[in-house]
Amino acid sequence: MSTNLDENLTKLDGYLARFRQDGIRNHIDGQSVAASSGESFETRSPVDNSLICGVAKGGAQDIDAAAKAAKAAFPAWRDMRASERKAILNRIADAIVERAEEIALCECWDTGQALRFMSKAALRGAENFRFFAEKATAARDGQSLPSATLMNITTRVPIGPVGVITPWNTPFMLSTWKIAPALAAGCTVVHKPAEFSPLTARILMEIADEAGLPKGVWNLVNGFGEDAGKALTEHPDIKAIAFVGESRTGSMIMKQGADTLKRVHFELGGKNPVVVFDDADLDRALDAAVFMIYSLNGERCTSSSRLLVQSSIAEEFQAKLVERVNRIRVGHPLDPATEIGPLIHKVHYDKVTSYFDVARQDGATIAAGGTTPESKGYYVAPTLFTDARPDMRIAQEEIFGPVLTAIPFETEEEALEIANGVAYGLTGYVWTNDITRALRFTDKLEAGMIWVNSENVRHLPTPFGGVKASGIGRDGGDWSFEFYMEQKHIGLALGQHAIPKLGAN
Structure with a gap:
């Protein structure tokens, strides 16, 4: 990363050239596509309010296509050997590191965040993927809980297609924080990034695609909360919603997901x-x-x-x-x-x-x-x-x-x-x-x-989340898998124990 403003601006201009020409498109079932409506919206830099590019304005039809793609891709991704999922996640991490400068400069221009902090955002994102890649092989581990008559064992299985809605502040790192454990668990994903900062979500999607992620496993739909976001939280094929944002929006999402009994994980506001x-x-x-x-x-x-x-x-x-x-x-x-x-x-x-x-x-x-x-x-x-x-x-x-x-x-x-x-x-x-x-x-x-006696020093295995209006659930380590996976119990009879007889006389 250059220590010179003019050099960084020159490099940024090169990275943005393709977005200015082609805009930011959705990514559904392995294909880069425009919004089904043909509509788009503008993303502008907070630095000088200049136009960055146009962005596909996804809606309910696009979310439906993405959710169906995620549902279709789920069985194969769920049943893939964990070691193969681990290898794909590590390839994503490697590619993030290779494109760290591009990610940092684009994130700064899109969000207004200072380079001194964003220069490490990509590396932290890669760290998230590597951490959960290592945990993928043990994600389904359970317990042996024997009783007098049964060998009771537990295991975990991925919940299914999930929706991930990420915010506009540090969007790249927070996207990796949510999506990496979902993929490691064996879930498929529909990701709706914040409309204010869509650039690095598209770069991350490209990285995953080039790393060999099977089509439909991870889908990206840009758009606004009132249409794309609402459609995602209400879609019957989406089993859970992971959301980072305002407390009022979290409450709204909970209401929207109630009819389909959505599991929710909310990382919301704070007044710390x-x-x-x-x-x-x-x-x-x-x-x-x-x-x-x-x-x-x-x-x-x-x-x-x-x-x-x-x-x-x-x-x-x-x-x-x-x-x-x-x-x-x-x-x-x-x-x-x-x-x-x-x-x-x-x-x-x-x-x-x-x-x-x-x-x-x-x-x-x-x-x-x-x-x-x-x-x-x-x-x-x-x-x-x-x-x-x-x-x-x-x-x-x-x-x-x-x-x-x-x-x-x-x-x-x-x-x-x-x-x-x-x-x-x-x-x-x-x-x-x-x-x-x-x-x-x-x-x-x-x-x-x-x-x-410390500032916020994040350690990935520890639980991250709040109480009261600050959220529901925890991220980090096995706490992430508790959200993206279902607990299952299996009882195996150890012998021919007595079974109560009804209607036998």
Whole structure:
């Protein structure tokens, strides 16, 4: 990857040339196809609102064709030797690494994410495929549970064709995170990526096709949630839906899938606390707090968007925080020096910037940022709200941008009450050098994932997911297989045990 903006722009132009000429098409049953309606929509770069290319606008008819292709391909993929599936997944991982630069530059241009973070997105995606490739051979493993009369054994079998709906933030990595375990389990897939960022989903589909994935095993349909997404969640041939996105959309998907009894896995929103006690290593806590809200443009579900800092250190800590926030480099996402790029789309930009007025109206202080640099793109200065109360909208609602709300607390009990006092429960970050306090606090903290004296460090075998409005189910390791597979019990008689007789006399 070049360290020069102009070189990266030149390389990007070469990668985008074919998309500008041909657009982004759907991929159904092994074939690259236009939408059945012939319609398309535009994807534009948040950097300068320039047109990237046209995208096939899939609808119910396209979803139906993809679902039927996935259903037809399922028996052969399910019954393929796990070692063969493993080999295909590893070939996909190899090809991802080979095209890592293309993936990173296209992702930055399509999403506005800074290259310093996206440069590793492809490698993390390859890691996801390799991890689940290794687990494919043991995905069906079960238990032996003997009783007095039976040898009871369990096994797991793939659930069938599944729908995967991925978001616009870090779309490549999140696509691999969902699709790799589905394929490793033996499921077939219909993938609908977010309409705001379709580029790398198409590249990933091409990689899988060239790696020898049988036709129909993985299908790609672009489109909008109200037509393609709804059709996917309602389709009777789709047995489960894995969705990453907003909590309200997750609720809608659950309703849409109810008639066909869809199994669902939801990774939804967050309003995650980072709790800093006065005995913490404050320099490290500051580094982690800044990183976890301002990296990835703040457009991440695990961001530490609420800073709960103990009153005895709040003034000093916030002064250092303001200084750091004001030094964060906002700029072109393909410039390796950039730390924050533009937000994904005008719709989201308008949402994030609306909270500047909300903060003022509710009586909070904008201690840093709260401005929008002049640009053709959707840039927002990294922002810090102070003097906030737990009941303010800026402390309750997911903003999903580079915006941090600081709230002071006096006691451990008050910190816990504030931390738990939101609808969400995805992650939490606790900074203290008192191990007994850490154990007490994490036990009571309502979150699916908690890091103590650390930023979010993802370990693939561990469970990933939230509680309350932040989601249902877990990703990672065997937890992924629990979603994509059905548990089966088989009881084998050990002898001729007594069987109750009815109607024998």
